[in-house]
Amino acid sequence: MDGPQEKPHLLEIRGLVKAFPGVLALDGINFTLRHGEVHALLGENGAGKSTLIKALTGVHPPDAGTFLLDGVAIAPRDVADAQRLQIGTVYQEVNLLPNLTVAQNLFLGREPTRFGLVQGAQMRQLSRVLLADYGLDIDVGLPLGQYSVAVQQVVAIARAVDLSAKVLILDEPTASLDLQEVAMLFTVMRGLKARGIGIIFVTHFLDQVFAISDRITVLRNGRLVGERVTATLSRRELVGMMLGHDLAAQQKQGPADAVAAKGPALISFRKVGKRRYLEPFDLEIRPGEVVGVAGLLGSGRTETAKLAFGITRADAGTILVEGKPVHLRSPRQAVRLGFGFCPEDRKVEGIVGALSVRENIILALQARRGWLNRLSRREQQAIADRFIKLLDIRTPDADRPIEVLSGGNQQKAILARWLATEPRFLILDEPTRGIDVGAHDEIIRLIKRLRSEGLALLTISSELEEIVSYSDRIVVLRDRHHVGALTGSDVSVERIMSTIAATGADAGARAPAAPDRPLASLTLP
């Protein structure tokens, strides 16, 4: 794919390997960054993007592989060392000091001095000149924290570049920016390109990838899927690369046993949304129905779940349960309504690690009964034993702290926590993530069984075959919009991918932007 080159590429990574206990995070990755290009690094959760950047910036020293900067081998020891080697990094969470002024941040550790005293006026003057290159005319004497994240990011970029960066890594810089801010950032990026700086751009907004990047490298499960020139790649191909499906091999599917539930909806979401979080959506779920939620990372899948469970309060729309409007302002209210939620991040949001399996299982039921109405030890034991048997939770006994169990068994215990409350509506966010194959199949069988028992389920998964196998309907998300609903024979991996990749997505998808592609339309030249 590379043409013959007389001079070496800006940065070459060859055969990069990094293993963590139990996981091969990077498996022989090759990556090439050319002078003056924006190179998007893409992949779903756990693909290895972060690990690659951490290896390159010396945070996680690689187990094998070489880094060549302008043809010279380098081995950064830490972030500061990487910066000395002319590799600068700007993170989504700006890692500058918000209580210092803009000028102080720009010149931190290298302040212009005379007789040992910092020359404040000179520093501010230099800062103004520096930022003028980025089209930024702000009062550099004010604390950085008073400016928007976008300005802070540009300041961080200016600092990194001024510290003589040749390689600039932007790790999800646009995640919390609005449209104009993204446009401003892109202008800055184009300016840097023109100066020959190579930019590694990590993001999960596909529109932005097509709007700004020259090349795309996709990782999946720690492996290199491939490098492509953006102009020759269609959105469908890209989505296929990221999700791991060969487009040619797509056929069949739809849940063989799907019998769409009839009757009135149990839960209805009417124009429910939250500004800067998730665009308003309509969704109805009937008893005995599984609604799948599909979309790329960051498309609003988990946000949908958190709005539906009252964790994040919607600022628009109404929620009806059995036709009656309800207030949903906290998980506690959701639990009282008979909702349950198995979160994606089991360790942080699901298990209460040091409590026993028994206590974890009865936790939601006990919370709903109230603290005065304690389940006796015997009742607790009976409930725990029942679900340990029913869901085949492998633990020596119910009094073992849940944190010593395997991921799959923890997940089953969290499911048991909700089943013990006899819920009407269950939200499962990535129910099979990070668990072994055996438990994986059991959880899918369980989902099907719960559906047949009349539960309403909302299931989020990035495993498309899996979600297709049990969903009656699938809601597809893109860039925090609900962009499609697939029913009946449309419930297929192929249709999900084409919906995600929609918007006139053939080769070089830079056709006039559709209205629901605001980011791209704003940033197109």
Place this chain on the structure above:
Amino acid sequence: MTMIRTLRSFHGATQVAVLLAVLLANWLVFPGFFAIRLQDGRLFGSLIDVLNRGSPVALLTLGMTLVIATGGIDLSVGAVMAIAGAVAATLTRDGQGLPVVLAVSLAAGLACGLWNGLLVAVLRIQPIVATLILMVAGRGIAQLITEGQIVTFVNPQLSALGSGEFLTVPMPVVIALGMLVLSLLLTRATALGMLIESVGINRVASAFAGINTGAVIVAVYVWCGLCSAVAGVIVAADIRGADANNAGLWLEMDAILAVVVGGTSLLGGRFGLAPAIVGAFIIQGMNTGILLSGFKPEFNLIVKATVIMIVLLVQSPAWRTFSLPSLPSLQRKHPGRTVP
């Protein structure tokens, strides 16, 4: 299961063993330590002194244990003691009867706890900062109540709470034990104890499971305020007066120490009220022992520090894995999943 049970009983056993060792050491430096005599219907002796003098800190420890179990801390317990003592002394001096005095001074403690709880749970101020406010301001409030004077009173009924006895046992000990039983009932006969532990271990997961985490947190600070007020009234009753400057001064440190010595982690989570109480008496046992031994009081702090280090060492995970290789590894697995 048996291994976990062994581990738990091992926890409480450590504190009891250390307490016995401290008492034994006291006996070695002061042979009359275990001598107890009955006089005028009341028990006297050094051992009784340890229990009697240790009771105020033991009371503070009850509330502090629950606060620490939620991952918080309450620095204001000493100041709340001073407030409650000042209220009790001033009202008694002004001729109020015992029921009114008790009701108002305990209500003051509850109000202080509610203030702390709201700062921590609703405004989400870090507990150490939130309670520092009342630690500083509380002593000022107490001084305002006493108008800067040491308020003394004569009221045999109230004094009996500090220096009286019940079935030969000094009243403060009886009250401390009564509050221990009440605290155990409140946390273990209801689901509150488990909810406190759950919130302390993982507040986010607890909230997602439908627990009213804010109410749980307010509740423990309120209980802590009540326990502190009881301690404050006992101390005021004992000295028949209120000294807003010195009542309960630095006792928050002893209470925190007692909780840690009692095996409850400052990170929150599993708690044990009884081991914490034993921890309070370990501290008092050392105080008394050094006085009895005739060592200079300066040694007190060094000896205390040494004993506490030993207790913490025995409880530390490193020591446990070293001495009990058969225990299951409780280390959390980090599967190395990275979030690009």
